[in-house]
Amino acid sequence: MKYVILLMSEGEMPAWSALSEEEQQAGMARFEAFDAACRAREGVEILAGEALGAGDTATTVRTRGGERIVTDGPYAEAVEQLGGFYLLQAPDLDVVLDLLTVLPPYDIQVSPVVDPY
């Protein structure tokens, strides 16, 4: 199965900019550890994973009454802090939930990618 892992908000993790250099390095180490844990786990592969620009750099596209409206900013306030994502191949949800303990304590949403076939 494929899962999209959305790093929704900082949760118990302090804002990145508020961290000292050492703390930032420790944070990066956790992402690297997640990378390594995924590589070590059978049937698991990170297919994609990126950090995202802040909410105020996002652009939202909506279509209303057939007319396309492009606006500045994220889609909704709820995802204003969306910080990054992974596209992960994994055998099941429990494997994903287990691997996520390696990441910093962000608030995370896990969504399965729907197989269209």
Add this chain to the structure above:
Amino acid sequence: MPPELDQVVREEWGRLVALLLAHFRRLDLVEDALGDAVEAAARQWPRDGTPANPAAWLQTVARRRIVDRLRAEAMAQRRHALVATDLERRPPRAMADPGDLVEDDLLRLVLMCTHPALSPESASALALRLVLGVSTRDIAALFLVPEPTMAARITRAKKKIVTAGIPFAVPDLAVLPDRLATVAQTAYLAFTAGYAPASGPDLLRTALAGEAVRLVRTVRALRPGDPTLTALLALVLLQHSRRDARLDGEGRLVLLDDQDRDRWHRDEIEEAGRLLASPGLMGALLPRQAASYLLQAFVAAEHAAAPTSAQTRWDRIVGLYDQLLALSPSPSARLARAVAVAEADGPRAGLAALDGVEVPGSHRVAAVRAELLARAGERTAALAQLDAALAACDNDTERAHLQRRRAEISGAEIVHPGG
């Protein structure tokens, strides 16, 4: 349904679901196929006689149904018509759980139904349906929702399991106790649903609370050493042992003090007593949830041990609630403690213990405060609290009880129940 069939469905449903699921990994097909097999049995067994191994018969018929469905699906997708042997081969899996312990299939099923990624209400319903084979109609009656609502809830939960990839697997030993604690919460939710008073006769729902007891018993049999499941089984047995004394002949609620203790099920109380004395609950530091169930079970055991309500050791019950509040402070535990304090030290002490307790959306605090004020002789204040309780109570059985009390208290003489 022939009685033999009824019995095998009751005793073997979960195991059959688990076996078929282990084999085919298709939750969407397994339950329907078993349902078809039960229907076929209901037609054929009375005519041809009950087979020597009824469970194996159901399994074979259900398995055939699933293979038929898989073939039909393969045809519909214009793929090669697969032969049965290919279909029956397990898909390759890479899970923490190698899936080689057949006796754990039922545990896998239980853990799948009660996965924390499902809402507790859905998990409870799904466990009753898939592990115990309780009908959707009965589950709807237990949770006081219309049958189509419950059917939709169960369908949604099954869909989430398939779509989100919730595994049919036993997790790592490090995670298993937490997952069993979720199983316990799920089962207890189903149990308490059966005791939430409803309008109309409650007998059916009380019997269904018995199904939740069976769920706890079934899961505990798979992991007898788990302290959370042991403490919970003791707790629900003690609470359930009072079921026949809880309503009078006209379906009215009978409070604990007024119940006919001869109608309590002594065998269940004794079983709970043996569970409470089991080594797994002694000495070692218990997980929080196990400790909470254990303390509540000890409270219930104090009631069970008292020959009459007047002989209840309320001082000990207050002490147990003190421990429970230290463990996990909750308004309902404070309310229960205040009741015990009132019984131990009089209504004024109870009212003091009730100071500042609020249970949002519930009439119970006002109802207890009214009762204690009445006992303290403050009739006007008691009536005002009863009116507040009545305004917040939307349950017919409990309203009837409050209205009876209101009539008694507004009468000339104040009767002090229990002195």
